[in-house]
Amino acid sequence: MSESxxxxxxxxxxxxxxxAKKAEETEKRHQDEHYSQxxxxxxxxxxxxxxxxxxFGMGYGLDRLFGxxxxxxxxxxxxxxxxxVRTMMRTAKEFQEEQAGASPEEDNERT
Structure with missing residues (x-):
């Protein structure tokens, strides 16, 4: 056998x-970012x-200010x-996009 x-x-x-180290780091990051329902x-x-x-606070303050x-x-x-409601819809869309980006294998692991 040669030295090479x-x-x-x-x-x-x-x-x-x-x-293997990179795959392990990626898996840990995914778990850290995972939010429960x-x-x-x-x-x-x-x-x-x-x-x-x-x-409510802004309206009450303006009513008190102007009498x-x-x-x-x-x-x-x-x-x-x-x-x-608009903020909730935006958040729901964000979560939906995150879940759509997850691979089917990850979805199977969650259930």
Missing amino acids: DPKARLEALEAKINA AQQGWRMVIEMVAGVLIG TLPIFLVIFTLLGFIAG
Whole structure:
């Protein structure tokens, strides 16, 4: 056997080890980024409630500032509700795109 043969085998072994390390790192990153369905649901609920509360607060503040009837309260609460729904829809679309990008093998592992 020549000296280049063990060197070639050693390089091939190092390449396999590096490939295995990269695959392991990729798998760990995927697990770190994975959100459960409950976490996704809570995120959407919080976005909705935040939109309504911010609208309510702004409307109440404007009504107190101008001394008007609760017209601003009603208007801004409705605007906050609409903003919350739009944010929820955007989040749902984001989660749907992430799930569509997942391979079928990953979907089988989750179930």
